[in-house]
Every structure is written in structure tokens, then in C-alpha cells.
Amino acid sequence: MALTAFGKAVRKARVDAGQTLLTMAEELGTTASFLSAMETGRKKVSDQWVSKIEAFFEDKGHPIAELAKLAAVSNEVVPIDGLPLQQQMLVAGFAKSEFTAEELKVVAQFLEKINKRKKA
Template identity: 85%
Template structure:
């Protein structure tokens, strides 16, 4: 089975730090088959597992950018629970829009710019 976006990022990070699926599973107190199922999309990736996997790579000095977003894409679901109604409406409206590739690129650049300013 093909890797999801989440799976590709996790596998690359694992290889980069010299970890096998089995060694990573042992450190996370789970099975290699469970981790593999998340990488290939056979299992949904919970927020708890995003946190555990994210922490695992951070502790190894190799954080994975946008891990939560990659999990949402791989799960084919973007959680809106806990978001204000305005943000929920924006997510729903965005999901049903028909933007061109160029328009999506511009929106992504705008969001990146806004997020960068917030961190300053």
C-alpha cells in the first residue's frame, strides 16, 4: 500500500535519524505494524499519536514540520472542533471552493506571511 503524506514525512525522518520501524515502535511502546498502518493510511492518526510521534522526532533533534496538518490530510479530515464558528465556516468554505493552483499558492504564501508575523 502507498504511503500517505504523513507516512512519507515520518518514514523520511526515521531514515534520516537511522531508526527502523521496529526500533521506533519499541521506543513508542507500540507495534511496527501499528506504525506502518498509520503511515499507509490503514489506521487514522489521532491527535495523541501526532503528539507522540512529533515528540519522538523532536527529542532526536529532527522535528517534522506541519506533522498535524500532514496527519489531517492523510486522515482525509480536518478537525474543526474547538475552533470559533468563523474559522469553521472558513474551513468549510475553503474546502468547497475551486481555486486554481496559482490562487492556492498565493493563499498559502499569505498564511505563511501572517503566521511569521505572529511569531515575531
């Protein structure tokens, strides 16, 4: 079965950190088959597991950027609870839009530019 975006990021970090699926599973107190199932999308990735996996790789010196977003994409669920109505409407609008991939790429670049300005 193919890896999800989440799975690809985790596998790359694991290889970079010199970890196997088995050594990672042992350290996290689970099984290699469970971790594999999350990587391939056979199991949903809970917020708890995102936190555990983030901490695991941060401890190894190989943090994974935007792991929670990758998990949401792999889970095919974007939680909107707690967001203001305007943001909920934006999420729903994009999800139901007929924008092309190129148009969405332009929007994503624009949002990145805004976020960079806010951080500066």
C-alpha cells in the first residue's frame, strides 16, 4: 500500500535519524505494524500520536515540519471546531471550490507570504 504524505515525512525522518520501524515502535510503546498502518493510511493518525511522533523526532534532532497538517491531509479530515466562522467558511469554500491545482498553488503562495510577514 502506498504511503500517505504523513507516512512519507515520517519515513524520511526515520531514515535520516537512523531508526527502523521496529526501533521507533519499541521506543513509542507500540508495534511496527501499527506505525506502518498510520503511514499507509490504514489507521487514522490521532492528535496524541502526532504529538508523540513529533517529540520522538525532535529528541532525535530530526523535527518534521507541519506534521499535524500532514496527518490531517492523510486522515482526509480538517478539524474546524474552535475556528472563527470566517475561517470555517474559508475551509469549506476551498474544499468545495472548482479552483484548478495551479490556482490553488497561487493562493497557497499568497498565504505563505502573509504568514512570513506576520512572523517578521
